[in-house]
Amino acid sequence: MSESILIVEDDATFSATLSRALRRRGYDAQVAATPEEALELALAGRPQSIVLDLNLAGASGLALLPRLRECLPESRIVVLTGYASISTAVDAIKLGAVQYLAKPVDVDTLLRAFSHRATTVAPAELPPPAVPMSVDRMEWEHIQRVLREHEGNISATARALNMHRRTLQRKLLKRPAKQ
Numbered sequence: 001m002s003e004s005i006l007i008v009e010d011d012a013t014f015s016a017t018l019s020r021a022l023r024r025r026g027y028d029a030q031v032a033a034t035p036e037e038a039l040e041l042a043l044a045g046r047p048q049s050i051v052l053d054l055n056l057a058g059a060s061g062l063a064l065l066p067r068l069r070e071c072l073p074e075s076r077i078v079v080l081t082g083y084a085s086i087s088t089a090v091d092a093i094k095l096g097a098v099q100y101l102a103k104p105v106d107v108d109t110l111l112r113a114f115s116h117r118a119t120t121v122a123p124a125e126l127p128p129p130a131v132p133m134s135v136d137r138m139e140w141e142h143i144q145r146v147l148r149e150h151e152g153n154i155s156a157t158a159r160a161l162n163m164h165r166r167t168l169q170r171k172l173l174k175r176p177a178k179q
Contacts, residue, residue, distance in 0.1 A: 006047040054081035069096040
């Protein structure tokens with residue numbers, strides 16, 4: 001029996017390409033596009049490994065991660081994101097991911113990531129960035145952190161940021177500024 005991998009990804013093209021590449025390597029790959037579908041497939045198929053996108057069409061992969069850990073404590077979870085940041089990487093590892101990777105990622109790197117042990121790195125141990133973050137990127141990172149603190153509640157996050165809810169929603173729809 002081949003090892004099963006669940007891919008939780010809302011980008012249909014990316015998930016189809018990744019699942020095809022994994023199947024060619026002998027893995028049993030299943031794809032879920034929503035958190036609900038991911039939980040259903042996880043419970044039914046009991047995959048050994050899970051690839052979890054950080055942003056699932058507006059839902060947070062970080063919110064899904066503890067639920068997956070609860071259902072499948074032995075599964076190895078690798079978080080993928082198009083918008084990597086130190087704060088979300090630390091959060092993902094604290095919530096039980098074994099690795100955190102930025103897209104694009106090749107299949108060999110992804111498969112190697114499943115064998116890594118999760119370790120959290122203290123912020124003081126991280127090397128300073130070669131180029132400091134832009135103000136726009138810092139704002140986006142701050143909004144994401146406050147949103148996580150309020151468990152994805154837009155209204156509560158807007159109040160905490162002293163911002164109109166619609167303004168916050170517009171900012172969340174924008175792609176984060178490059179570093």
